[in-house]
Amino acid sequence: MRLSQFYLPTLKETPGEAQIASHRFMLRSGMIRQQAAGIYAWLPLGLRVLRKIEAIVREEQERAGAVELLMPTIQPASLWEESGRFDAYGPEMLRIKDRSGRDMLYGPTNEEMITEIVRASTKSYKQLPQLLYHIQWKFRDELRPRFGVMRGREFLMKDTYSFDASPEDARKSYLKMFAAYLRTFRRMGLETVPVKADPGPIGGDLTHEFVVLAENGESDVFLDRRLLGKGVPGADTDFSGDLEPMFKDWTSHYAATDEMHDEAAWAEVEEAEKLSLRGIEVGHIFYFGTKYSEPLRAKVQTAEGEEVAMEMGSYGIGVSRLLGALIEAHHDEHGPKWPVSVAPFHVGIVNLRPGDEGTDKLTAEVEAELTAAGVEVLTDDTKDRAGEKFARMDLCGLPHVLTIGPKGVAAGEIEWKRRDTGEKSALPQAEAAKTITREVQEALAALQR
Amino acid sequence: MRLSQFYLPTLKETPGEAQIASHRFMLRSGMIRQQAAGIYAWLPLGLRVLRKIEAIVREEQERAGAVELLMPTIQPASLWEESGRFDAYGPEMLRIKDRSGRDMLYGPTNEEMITEIVRASTKSYKQLPQLLYHIQWKFRDELRPRFGVMRGREFLMKDTYSFDASPEDARKSYLKMFAAYLRTFRRMGLETVPVKADPGPIGGDLTHEFVVLAENGESDVFLDRRLLGKGVPGADTDFSGDLEPMFKDWTSHYAATDEMHDEAAWAEVEEAEKLSLRGIEVGHIFYFGTKYSEPLRAKVQTAEGEEVAMEMGSYGIGVSRLLGALIEAHHDEHGPKWPVSVAPFHVGIVNLRPGDEGTDKLTAEVEAELTAAGVEVLTDDTKDRAGEKFARMDLCGLPHVLTIGPKGVAAGEIEWKRRDTGEKSALPQAEAAKTITREVQEALAALQR
Numbered sequence: 001m002r003l004s005q006f007y008l009p010t011l012k013e014t015p016g017e018a019q020i021a022s023h024r025f026m027l028r029s030g031m032i033r034q035q036a037a038g039i040y041a042w043l044p045l046g047l048r049v050l051r052k053i054e055a056i057v058r059e060e061q062e063r064a065g066a067v068e069l070l071m072p073t074i075q076p077a078s079l080w081e082e083s084g085r086f087d088a089y090g091p092e093m094l095r096i097k098d099r100s101g102r103d104m105l106y107g108p109t110n111e112e113m114i115t116e117i118v119r120a121s122t123k124s125y126k127q128l129p130q131l132l133y134h135i136q137w138k139f140r141d142e143l144r145p146r147f148g149v150m151r152g153r154e155f156l157m158k159d160t161y162s163f164d165a166s167p168e169d170a171r172k173s174y175l176k177m178f179a180a181y182l183r184t185f186r187r188m189g190l191e192t193v194p195v196k197a198d199p200g201p202i203g204g205d206l207t208h209e210f211v212v213l214a215e216n217g218e219s220d221v222f223l224d225r226r227l228l229g230k231g232v233p234g235a236d237t238d239f240s241g242d243l244e245p246m247f248k249d250w251t252s253h254y255a256a257t258d259e260m261h262d263e264a265a266w267a268e269v270e271e272a273e274k275l276s277l278r279g280i281e282v283g284h285i286f287y288f289g290t291k292y293s294e295p296l297r298a299k300v301q302t303a304e305g306e307e308v309a310m311e312m313g314s315y316g317i318g319v320s321r322l323l324g325a326l327i328e329a330h331h332d333e334h335g336p337k338w339p340v341s342v343a344p345f346h347v348g349i350v351n352l353r354p355g356d357e358g359t360d361k362l363t364a365e366v367e368a369e370l371t372a373a374g375v376e377v378l379t380d381d382t383k384d385r386a387g388e389k390f391a392r393m394d395l396c397g398l399p400h401v402l403t404i405g406p407k408g409v410a411a412g413e414i415e416w417k418r419r420d421t422g423e424k425s426a427l428p429q430a431e432a433a434k435t436i437t438r439e440v441q442e443a444l445a446a447l448q449r
Numbered sequence: 450m451r452l453s454q455f456y457l458p459t460l461k462e463t464p465g466e467a468q469i470a471s472h473r474f475m476l477r478s479g480m481i482r483q484q485a486a487g488i489y490a491w492l493p494l495g496l497r498v499l500r501k502i503e504a505i506v507r508e509e510q511e512r513a514g515a516v517e518l519l520m521p522t523i524q525p526a527s528l529w530e531e532s533g534r535f536d537a538y539g540p541e542m543l544r545i546k547d548r549s550g551r552d553m554l555y556g557p558t559n560e561e562m563i564t565e566i567v568r569a570s571t572k573s574y575k576q577l578p579q580l581l582y583h584i585q586w587k588f589r590d591e592l593r594p595r596f597g598v599m600r601g602r603e604f605l606m607k608d609t610y611s612f613d614a615s616p617e618d619a620r621k622s623y624l625k626m627f628a629a630y631l632r633t634f635r636r637m638g639l640e641t642v643p644v645k646a647d648p649g650p651i652g653g654d655l656t657h658e659f660v661v662l663a664e665n666g667e668s669d670v671f672l673d674r675r676l677l678g679k680g681v682p683g684a685d686t687d688f689s690g691d692l693e694p695m696f697k698d699w700t701s702h703y704a705a706t707d708e709m710h711d712e713a714a715w716a717e718v719e720e721a722e723k724l725s726l727r728g729i730e731v732g733h734i735f736y737f738g739t740k741y742s743e744p745l746r747a748k749v750q751t752a753e754g755e756e757v758a759m760e761m762g763s764y765g766i767g768v769s770r771l772l773g774a775l776i777e778a779h780h781d782e783h784g785p786k787w788p789v790s791v792a793p794f795h796v797g798i799v800n801l802r803p804g805d806e807g808t809d810k811l812t813a814e815v816e817a818e819l820t821a822a823g824v825e826v827l828t829d830d831t832k833d834r835a836g837e838k839f840a841r842m843d844l845c846g847l848p849h850v851l852t853i854g855p856k857g858v859a860a861g862e863i864e865w866k867r868r869d870t871g872e873k874s875a876l877p878q879a880e881a882a883k884t885i886t887r888e889v890q891e892a893l894a895a896l897q898r
Contacts (some may be wrong), residue, residue: 034554039525042518069456070491071521074488075484098543113484
């Protein structure tokens with residue numbers, strides 16, 4: 001992609017309302033633009049990252065056996081009256097009357113609707129387990145939206161819902177999602193820790209939050225150091241196999257947010273292993289049994305001919321929130337440092353002198369070779385000053401930047417800068433595209449293992 | 450995909466409210482489920498078709514040089530007060546008050562918002578042309594939603610918006626979209642005709658509707674027969690080149706819907722060329738000049754230093770509506786006949802005797818070979834009766850169905866049925882996957898040319 005053909009409205013000034021790095025950099029690098037409090041338009045650079053995160057979430061859901069559907073954003077209130085949540089849900093729910101005066105709402109979550117869908121088609125235990133997910137925009141009318149996409153009002157979430165005939169089977173579904181979540185976040189280049197969580201308004205007793213460790217995190221996390229750097233379930237994981245050992249391995253060390261912190265249990269952790277850090281919640285999984293299937297009468301016949309309410313769980317990932325979490329975890333003072341798997345482009349090329357025959361030719365050649373190899377390139381072909389171009393590349397946070405100028409063309413070299421370490425080196429022209437392709441492919445493969 | 454792992458809640462009975470084939474088949478084949486009047490959940494089979502349509506729309510937009518962004522569903526009323534449309538827009542607009550009492554709305558269209566975005570970043574003619582698009586859910590509060598996804602309330606649309614410094618350049622943008630639309634619909638296996646249209650509430654004088662010809666179409670179309678079967682712009686079209694000859698070729702024959710029908714001009718068409726048919730609108734393109742840029746003060750400096758309002762156009766495709774149009778154009782009494790480019794799966798395999806060693810083994814082999822070649826397979830591995838399985842495959846409308854039973858295993862043959870013609874033949878086992886792969890690839894390539 002040529003910058004002259006793209007739409008990248010970067011800002012020189014930091015908007016006053018942006019208090020944290022991710023909000024600041026997303027506004028400044030032209031990833032998002034605010035349309036109302038907590039409501040953003042996703043500009044092309046931001047949308048590319050959002051789509052990559054979505055694709056990773058989708059791939060790992062499919063790997064774990066979940067099937068995708070898509071529920072609408074607007075729901076009838078009647079469903080929520082069945083579960084009793086229409087009145088119970090607070091002012092975060094955006095309530096709407098349609099032109100005929102019917103009560104509607106913009107879905108803040110989808111337990112009721114998915115239960116309605118599954119109860120209509122599922123009559124026998126033989127049709128279970130069922131693991132269904134969707135990725136959809138939601139609305140929660142926060143009183144004080146802030147921190148950009150970290151606490152917006154309209155936001156993108158992935159929700160999975162599990163339906164099983166017994167608590168034992170429901171636990172298996174829970175463990176599948178637990179394993180899928182560990183893989184999902186690791187593939188994005190995030191270190192997450194599953195911590196015991198507060199079930200909150202969704203209810204249930206088996207529940208974990210997945211927390212990204214980051215200095216600017218919103219909550220305190222207390223954890224056993226041995227949870228860091230732990231290997232996640234591999235790409236070859238058998239999701240229909242026994243996931244209990246994996247689950248035990250991850251949950252046998254202390255880990256809790258401040259709301260669930262247990263001083264007595266914490267005191268038993270060896271001093272040398274104690275870590276107290278800040279974290280950002282990016283996923284939350286719940287097993288809540290028959291909390292919704294009972295009032296909504298979503299029942300199946302068991303093998304014994306008995307009628308039982310289905311055992312349910314729900315599993316959320318904050319897809320748009322992850323952009324904020326990723327930047328909080330990976331940035332410096334100049335901008336984000338995107339992990340290669342979620343970077344808007346893998347490589348930036350700075351043509352220092354567009355219009356010069358030599359730099360134009362070399363730029364086009366390297367660009368073509370990278371593109372043919374499946375590497376995504378953003379080429380700065382503008383006439384802006386060199387300093388401005390370099391600052392913009394840093395602000396965009398692409399993992400690799402190649403600089404092509406007249407001196408390099410004469411010397412047969414291309415300058416290569418890695419965004420993560422800032423390391424610079426000179427690559428022979430003939431090898432530049434091959435080297436970068438290998439770097440990108442190896443980094444992607446390492447994250448997918 | 451194994452049917453036992455999928456979620457396909459087909460219905461035996463036709464729901465009473467479904468008056469037309471597409472609505473009936475989408476409900477019966479488990480593609481959608483109604484959640485409220487004109488509001489549907491997209492079940493896995495339907496979502497797969499929706500995503501394929503979306504992908505074709507996206508590829509052809511990118512080919513024409515449009516850049517993707519994503520605007521939110523909820524908009525502040527203030528923007529619409531600037532354009533004067535907040536009061537002018539009818540009761541189809543879903544108006545909302547948030548918890549702080551601010552007027553908001555669920556976007557029925559996005560001219561105001563995109564103008565706000567572009568005016569903030571664009572000060573000079575040098576930054577133009579700009580062609581931006583998004584694919585997003587919209588809401589129009591129809592008084593009588595009907596015909597399923599053909600006239601729903603929550604629906605998916607692609608909107609492109611063009612910004613130019615002069616009417617001449619705006620016409621170039623218009624022609625790019627005109628060409629892209631011809632390609633987009635043809636790739637889905639649809640015959641569409643661009644007809645002169647009524648600008649309606651968006652305004653403007655250069656405007657075309659793209660109409661699919663189908664018996665159950667909603668409006669009358671009068672057209673010159675020579676428009677049928679006309680070649681669309683090829684994959685190698687130079688979108689920055691001169692598109693006027695293509696435009697002239699397509700617009701020099703008479704074509705109008707009843708609202709724009711001109712009896713005098715129609716009388717001049719040779720009798721033998723006159724066709725009067727029914728059509729379904731699937732796209733609508735408008736050039737409306739400064740209708741929004743003027744009130745919203747979206748201005749640029751020209752090369753002469755003059756300040757002018759940007760010339761704008763908007764270009765819509767009804768993405769979710771296209772599923773209905775596709776079925777109306779391609780079905781028989783048993784179900785849809787999906788063109789290969791938008792089929793939920795390319796091939797269905799019916800294993801007539803799951804549990805039988807021979808049929809299981811052959812099924813797995815053919816499935817694996819097709820999948821490895823990139824062909825999408827849905828395998829019926831259930832214990833339902835053969836008749837039920839065949840009826841379900843017809844209802845799903847997959848282009849090819851392979852039937853694997855004990856007799857065929859013994860004879861070394863697999864039965865192959867083409868959904869479009871109903872033609873059946875026997876394929877030697879060793880060649881079945883290769884033959885089907887070639888069929889699928891050739892059909893896809895023919896549509897992409």
